Amino acid sequence: MEHAEFVDHILVQAAAMRGAAVEAGPDAEVPSCPGWTVLDLVRHIARVHARVGEILVAEDITVRPDFPRAPQRWDELLEWWDTALSTMVRRFTDLDPLAPTWMFPGAAERTVRAWARRMAHETAIHRLDAELALGVESRLTFAPEFAADGIDERLGLRAIGDSSAVTTGGTILFHAADAGRAWTMTVRPGQNPEVTSAPDAAMHTDAVVAGTADAVYRAVWGRPSTAVTTGSHELVESLPRL
Structure with a gap:
């Protein structure tokens, strides 16, 4: 963008x-x-x-x-x-x-x-x-291009967050289907995660967070989301917070 x-x-x-x-x-x-x-x-x-x-x-x-x-x-x-x-x-x-x-x-x-x-x-x-905060279901849907960029930006920030609380390791795939984008995050105990673009959204990983770009965008920001997490929920929840 x-x-x-x-x-x-x-x-x-x-x-x-x-x-x-x-x-x-x-x-x-x-x-x-x-x-x-x-x-x-x-x-x-x-x-x-x-x-x-x-x-x-x-x-x-x-x-x-x-x-x-x-x-x-x-x-x-x-x-x-x-x-x-x-x-x-x-x-x-x-x-x-x-x-x-x-x-x-x-x-x-x-x-x-x-x-x-x-x-x-x-x-x-x-x-x-x-x-x-209005107490009603938001009808807001972020456009795929903007949401995908936000996923990319947020994952990059998480990769420079506080890694001291990370006690588990593995690989997470984030897949924004409608944007045609995917990312892998490699997590190691006590280290900052490494994020790369994933050339193959079907690759094997320890956990997958998948959905529309809008849904994954919300999920990586810790907001209510329809994105689906499969595999190791513990690994996803261990990611560094800013």
Whole structure:
């Protein structure tokens, strides 16, 4: 996907998330984020957007910026988020997509474009969270190309997560049938997983997570999903969390 497409997705997903959050109200519980209310969810994404906006223009790209403080009151928080989102998107539009930035240690790409991709998927998943907080079944279905890219991005992030809790080993196949994409993740105790594209979705592995790209996308993000897991559920559940 192109940089401009990611920026467009940020705008679309953020607008939809904001609408669902306002409709649900700040005190509504977010079932896909246990212990969070909609207020917590909005504060989280607002702080993320504000932080990324600063990352994009930071002169020292070797230092991890802190998360900014966000207002506590709902109306003030929404206004603060609007400003943070607008600033971040403007910088994504104005800056060279290949300009270097700070990024998580171990990440394959550390550029403005990588952050646009990261924010497109972060915002999309939290849009889903906001819609789930409405207490009704979400009719949202992510397009196969976008969902497949999100699977790819999320698996890459998991591969640089905290491996200290990984005590089992094996290979997992993730298969997004309608996108024609598959990935294998090799897990070893105490090590970061290795992710590669799978040339053959029928290859033997210890576990398989399969479904539409939309379903697998939700599954790798730990959201309610119709993806089907076969084989070692323990192996899938042992994957590093961010």
